[in-house]
Each structure stands twice: as structure tokens, then as C-alpha cells.
Amino acid sequence: MACGIVAVVASRKGALRKPLGEVIRESLKSLEYRGYDSVGFAIITDNGLVVRKSKGMIDSVTAKLGFSEFDGLVGIGHTRWATHGPPSDRNSHPHTDCTGKIAVAHNGIIENWNELKEMLVRKGHVFKSDTDTEVIPHLMEEFKNKGMEPYEAFKATISLLKGAYAIAAIDIDAGNKVFFARKTSPLIVGIGDGANFLASDIPAFLRYTRKIIVVSDDEVGYVTSSSVFIEKLIKKGDKGIWISIDIGKRLRTVEWTPEMAMKGGYPHFMLKEIHEQPQALASTISGLGEKLDDVVKVISAANKVVLVGAGTSYHASYLGAIFLNNLGEVFAQPIISSEMKWHIKSLSEGDVMIAVSQSGETIDTLLAAREAKDRGVKVIALSNVIDSAIPREADLVVYTRAGPEIGVAATKTFTTQVLVLSVIAVKVAKYRGIVNEGASEAHLRAIRSLPETVNKIISKYEAKSKDVAKLMASKRSAFFLGRGYGLPVSMEGALKLKEVAYVHAEAYPAGESKHGPIALVEDGFPIVFTAVSHEEAELIKSNVEEMRARYAWTIAVTPKGDEGHLKNVEERFTMPELPVTAASVAYVVPHQLIAYYTSIIRGYDPDKPRNLAKTVTVV
Amino acid sequence: MKAVVLAGGSGSGLQAITGGKPKVLIKILGKPFLERVLLNLREAGVDKAVIVSDRPPALEDITYRLGRLMEFEVRNQVGREVVGAIMTAEDILAEGALLVYGDTLVPSEAYLLTFSHSVESGEPTILIVPNEDVRLYGAVLVDELGNVVSFQEKPQKSVEGAYAFGGIAMLNQKLVELLESTGSLEGAINRYVSDIGKVRTVLWSGVWVDLGYPVNVLEAMYYIMKDLKGSFIESGAEVSPKAIIEGPVYIDKGATIDHYAVVRGPAYIGRDSMVGSHTFIRPYTDIEDRVTVSSYDELVWSIISENATIGRASFLGYSIVGVGAIVEPGVITKLLASPGEEGIKAIKVMKGRKLYFKAGAVIAANSRVPSQTILEPGILYK
DSSP: OOOEEEEEEESSTTTTSSOHHHHHHHHHHHTGGGOOSEEEEEEEETTEEEEEEEESOHHHHHHHHTGGGOOOSEEEEEEEOOSSSOOOTTTSSOEEOSSSOEEEEEEEEETTHHHHHHHHHHTTOOOOSSOSTTHHHHHHHHHHHTTOOHHHHHHHHHHHOOEEEEEEEEEGGGOSOEEEEEESSOOEEEEOSSEEEEESSGGGTTTTOOEEEEOOTTEEEEEOSSOEEEEEEEEETTEEEEEEOOHHHHOEEOOSOHHHHHTTTOSSHHHHHHHTHHHHHHHHHHHOOTHHHHHHHHHHTOSOEEEEEOTHHHHHHHHHHHHIIIIIOOOEEEEEGGGGGGTGGGOOTTOEEEEEESSSOOHHHHHHHHHHHHTTOEEEEEESSTTOHHHHHSSEEEEOOOOOOOSSSOSHHHHHHHHHHHHHHHHHHHHTTSSOHHHHHHHHHHHHTHHHHHHHHHHHHHHHHHHHHHHHTTOSEEEEEESTTHHHHHHHHHHHHHHHHOOEEEEEEGGGTTTTGGGGOOTTOEEEEEOSSHHHHHHHHHHHHHHHHTTOEEEEEEETTOTTTTTTOSEEEEEOOOOHHHHHHHTTHHHHHHHHHHHHHTTOOTTSOTTOOSSOOOO | OEEEEEOOOOOTTTHHHHTSSOGGGOEETTEEHHHHHHHHHHHTTOOEEEEEESOGGGGHHHHHHHTTTSEEEEEEOOSSHHHHHHHHTHHHHHTTOEEEETTEEOOHHHHHHHHHHHHHHTSOEEEEEOOSOHHHHOEEEEOTTSBEEEEESSOSSOOTTOEEEEEEEEOOHHHHHHHHHHSSHHHHHHHIIIIIOOOEEEEOOSOOEEOSSHHHHHHHHHHHHHTOOSOEEOTTOEEOTTSEEESSEEEOTTOEEOTTOEEESSEEEOTTOEEOTTOEEOSSEEEOTTOEEOTTOEEESEEEOTTOEEOTTOEEESOEEOTTOEEOTTOEEOOEEOTTOTTOOOEEEEETTEEEEEOOOEEOTTOEEOTTOEEOTTOEEO
């Protein structure tokens, strides 16, 4: 998850057979997987510098702003993934100077922007956004005012910046050139035919060229339509000298697919997304703003609450309902979106629906939300996609900030959904006076530590999950049993195994297991038990023994300290002791890993489960 | 793309199988291990390989055979151990060639993933694999963004949360310089991470076999055999109409399958080899060239190397018979090892909910096992 920048310089109009604005749109679209909540471009046209930018998804923004109508020889584009603060039109990139001649797209963080901004404001520069990036065009302007040539002004600007950045800048006075600089954030030059490119990642220009130069840290330079110049400051004593880089040595030909480039060092999106959970959780936590207070008030005042969702989102809804019932003491019920039709009549004004959908476009959830609204029910949307259909129609919106999820099997979107719902429930409990400050803080502290906790669980249990998967791979069927919070976690585990590894898997409340499912248990039958607390572990103890007596192969995901209770299980994932809220997020991780590795060992592609689509938009 | 392939190293108990040749020359399904590594590199787009070996002439066969597919340069290893091998090709590595341990089998995608990730990120990159036994391969601790935190080449005990080093890396000029000054891969990577910049990782989840122990050779054979799609009988092979061939079985040129022999695939019967009457070849058995398996034998999940002979009524399972060895009649391997037994590396097999650890014998090249010998699990017979 990061911003994406692109830049293009063409030798003549039509060199790429389409308007420059369209080329930039396509390039930004190929960087969509890096995250997006606002989009913008700047092109030097015959009528001067044109800048268009807005929050929202790439497709809708580019259509709204008419990207493809603009043509020119030089342009830059940007997709923003706001890590702090909400996305907005004015904070979208590119940013410009006071004269409207310079435009800059930036990925990264300028650490000393505040002092630079103060200095520039004192000199009379007028800032139009709250971003760190805007200091860059104003600094360039400042240096130009002092008589520097545009490129010298750019270099002087870069030398003042502290932090991480990949920057693309254009200046009407510089002609057909894009200036660039890199520190820490990725930046790649593409050498095309009649045009050169610059982007955060290779897929942005792979349709035009496979010849690339990777810009290294601390390098600056510029591209024209036919040349690339890169230089680096080398310290000699207390003086620095600029040394130009031999780009011939750096030139490489990309022999891999854009898809491989998007996977960022993982063989599958699913594995990448499992490993991205610490970041996704951290980003979601930092994105929970004041809006949550309204959500908490609305839920606290509700007569009853229903949570609707489909697939994985239903499992998150199920956990959300238990959180609200058990912690907030609010009557809440999870209902599968497509079944809502038969429950809707019981809802009326004063009730609340939480519509949970990763994409915000799931048709059954959207229809349920519409029907609820018609009946005067307040609808709260929980989605991962800014301004998607369900958030647009809802009364209140909370976003998970998991970043785009490309693997069809939901992983990071599930854990971030559960995190948001747990925070809401804790706040409702606090608001309603059911728990005191200390108790609610204990939950929130554990929730805030989830990025670290989940990271530790992944690295500690990845190898063991793979070992368990080697054995699971030969099984045809499995049960996932749990009680309380452990039940929806089990349901999610069963769904993962079923959808990516094609092992028939069924989740059941552990207490119900002897009312039917136990009849199927025979020697070696896999049963995965999940308990998120000692209380739940104590309660499933007898279920574990029943199953073991029938020679089931048992696997336990349970908190530390329960080894004695469940000492006979064949495989154990000892999890950190956590409050039920944080545990419900963290304990699903081994399930995800087992499903992923079982799929790999069985020879399937976990990113493309047969018969499944990422977003279901038809009834 | 260029690659530097380290082809030295003996491996415990492995040289016993080859009769002194480098372990990367162990043959599986008719091809030396190293040849498979090179073919996978070719598939990943490698067109030049610099092979570093302590015995270059031993590799001539392979480079001659693959010479039409890619360019080779074989260098005599200068220093000792892995660092010595790496330094032998430091010039190529500093230019951005892929470093590959020749005793590690992975599909071509793993090479491409490491190479492409390093190019895209502009950082040195190493391949890591989830493995509980990091002591054998080196322990890599990684942060939540996939950057190396620390690397231990030979940890004394298992390291919680560590991944195993997968034997594939893209270094850069600086890292190669650090190798020289620190004298170890561990020192170089840790110094790089603390003083210079990021070392990225690629997490590999697919097939990965490192030839450390004999059991790894059996694992490698398993993965290669799993890819057999159907049965094939080469011209010049003689299969009795009374023999039963089941499942994917590759019968190479000049091989003979005698009356009433049962071959249940996946299995491989090498050139000019002979499977005697009433012998039962069970799944995952690899019989190399010019081997004689007499009558009434039973073989399962084993490799019988070139020119070996198996006498009448023997049972060999989870075993490797070295080049030219003679197993006299009536030799029996015992297979069940207990999981805790020190030093025994076994293959896990699940029956019902119980796990069994199966390990047979390794019979050294050119040795002779006397008639009626009972071989204990995990034994190396010289």
C-alpha cells in the first residue's frame, strides 16, 4: 500500500497513438493495486499547465475529470493512498507553486515539511493544501526567483528535503522534461519508442516498453522524450560533487509479467495479503477518525442492530454481533445478505443496520441496505473501497484501510473488518457505561498492538502451518469447531480451506458437534478447534476428547496456558493471550496460512479459485 | 540474465552415494541434479551460467549436453566454503547476476521472482522459505515489510520466527565488497543491513529441496516424479506381456521388465536396466541406468543408482543404493524410525491420525551388503 506516481514525455503528439491524458489514466490504472483514494494529473498543454485532481476511485475520477481529453507532450499523474487524515480533493496530487507553472507528484513523507513551509509562508508563498508535498513546488519556485535554472532549482530543492520520497516534477519553463528524485520510495524509468516514462512500479508502462532503469537512493535527474540523465551527490570532505551515472550499465529488459511485478516478492497475492495484515491493521487503526463517535452514538441508541454481509463479510458480521451483544449489551444479530429479505419486516425506525462489504458493491448487501433505508432504518456501511455503492447510499460510513485486495480469498480485509467492529463495540460499551475506562483501554491497547501481534504470529507459525498443510492436503473433508468468538473464526477458517484448497470444510458450534457431525468422524478425520479465551478452551475440552475418542486428527488454535487442558491434540498453535476483541482478529491467521499452504501443496492457484469472483455484483 | 551456480559441497552421507563425485551429480530420473537446476534456470531466462566447483572436470558432461541452450563458464573454486565459492565469481555477482546454490531444487518461478524483485526494488534480495529446521539452512529474521532484520548462517539452535535461507540471492557491488571484508555471508548481510541499506526478501512457498541429507534426495525424487504425467516406454525397451505396469511409469531405452513383474508408478526404470520376474516396484522408485533388480524383490520410495545390483528376495524402502553397490539376496531394510531418534532424517507418512517416520538405509557406492543382512532405519552402510 502506497501512493503511485507516473510521468510521460513524448516526442510528438500522437507518438503513443492516444492523448497523453489517456496514457496517464491507463498507467495510473495499472498502479491501482498499490492503493487509491484520490487521483490526479498535470499536463503541459498548448494552453498552459492543466491540473485535475479529485478524491475517489480511478475509473470514476478519470471519467469525471475527463483525463483522456487532454493532450500534450509532458505530464505527470498520481494515485494517492492517504495514510494519515481523510482523502480530499485539495490534498490530492499533483501540487503546484504560486505561479501555476510547476506541478509535482510525490510518494513518501517529507519529514521537515513543517519548517520548510513556515519559511516559505514567511516569504509570501500561498499554500493550497495540508500536504507535505506542496513545499516542493514552492521551493522550486523560490529557487527560480533567485535566478536558478529550473533543473538547478529542482536539485537545490531536493537537497533540502528530509524523509522518504519518489518525486516527479514538471515546469513549463523547463520545456519537455520531467525532473525526478528518489530516496527510499521506489522509482523506475521506462525507455520507450518515441516516449519515455517514469513510475513507482513497472506495470505502469509495461504496455509501452520493457526496457527499464531503476533509480537508486539519493539520485536525481530528468527524462526527455529521447534521453535520460541521472546524477548523484558524492560527499568529498565537507563539499559535495555531482557525478553522473552511466545509464548504459543500468539498463535492463523486463522478462516477467506485470502480474509478477505486482506481487512484490510473493508467489501469490493471497500470501502477500496475509503478510500485509500488520500494515493493513495499522493503517485501519490510524484511519478511524471522529466519525466513529457518530457511529457509536447511533448504535448505542438503537433498539436493535443487524449486521449483514456475504461470505467472509458475514463472518466478520457474526463476530461484530457477538462483540455488540456481549461487550456492548446491545441486541445485535448477523444475517446473511441474501437472506435479509425474510427478516427485513422486523426492522423499523430506531433500528440500525451495519452493512459489511469489502468492495462496497456486493449486490445482496446493497439491496438489503436499500430495503432497510426504505423502512427508516439507519444504515452504517463498513467497506474497504472509498465512495463505492454501499457507502454512497449509507447514512454513516466507516472504512477499513486494508488497501486493494487482489486475491479472491479475503484475508486482510477480514481482519481489518473485525478490528473495526471490535473497536466500535468497545466504544459502545464504554459509551453506555457498561465498561469503565480501564477495561475499555485494555481492549483498545491490545487492538492497537495487533499489527505487531499478527506479525509475530505469521513468522512464528508459517513453517508449522506448512507442515500441517502437508498432512491436510491428503484429506477430503474437515470440521472446524469453536464456541463463542471461536465459532465465526472457525467459520472463516473453514471457508478459506474450502475456497482455495478445495477440501470440503464445515464449521459448527462445538457444542452442537455431537448432534450430527460426529457421525462422520473416523480415523484421521481432521478437526480444527479454535478458542480465543481460556473460558472457551475450557468449554471445548470435552468436545476435543469426544473427537479424539473417535480417532479424529485434532488441531488446536488456543491461547497460551491451555496446553494442559488440551494436551492430547495432535497439532497445536499456541497463540498469545489477548482480550477477546484482539484475539478474534489474531487467531484467524493460522487458519489463513493452513488454507494457503494446503492449496499450494495440492497444486492449486489460491489466487484464482475456480467458480469464484472477487466481487459479486449479480444476484 | 546471468547466474552464478555454486556446485561444490559434499553433504553428509551424500558423497557415499556418488562414489566421491560432487553431490550435485547425484542422478534422479536419469539426469544429474545439477542439470535439472540449470534447466530450471534456463526456463527462468538465464542465458549464461558461471559454475563454481572444486572439481570442474566432473561437470563437463553437463555443460557439453546443455551447451546449445546456454553459455557456460566453469571456474575452479578458489577459497574455502561458501564464501570462497562466492568470491570466485564476485565480478559476475557484482554486475547483478543471480546467486544460486546448485544443491537446491526450485521451480524456475522462484529464480525469476528473486531476480525481478531485486531489479524492481533496486535492493539486494534473498529467497527465504518457511522451514522449522533453520539450523540446517541459516536463519533469516524479517520485519513486517519483508526486509531482512538479521541473518545467522549456522544457528546453534532453532530461532523463533525465523525463515530459512533458500539458497538464491541477488547481491550488489557493496554486498560483494562486504563479503570480502567480513569473510562470511552472514557478516556481509548483517553489516549491509546495519550500515548501508535494505536487504529484501522473497518468500517462496512452493517446492524447495536442499540436498543436505539422503532423505532430501528422496524428497527431490518425489517432486520430480510427481510431475510424470503418463507412462512412456522408449524404443528398445522390452516389457513382458505378462508384466503389469500401472500409473505413470517411464521405461527408458533398453530396459527390460521380466514376466510377472509389477511396476506401480510413479516410477522410473533407467536405460539397460532389468527388473526381474515377480519383483514388485512400488510408487516413487527410481531405478537408474544399468541396474539389475533380480526376482521376488520389493522396492518402495527408493533410488537405485547406476550399475547397482539388488539380489533376489530383498526388500528396500526409503533407501538409496549407491553407484555400483551390490545388495546380496535377502537383504531387508527396516523402515520405522521413532521421531526423536538423534540424527535420523525421515519422511513423514500419515496413516489415520498417526504419523510414521520412515527411513531406510543408505548403501555406499561400490559396497557389498551380505546376504540376509537386516539394515536398521537411517543406517549408512559402507
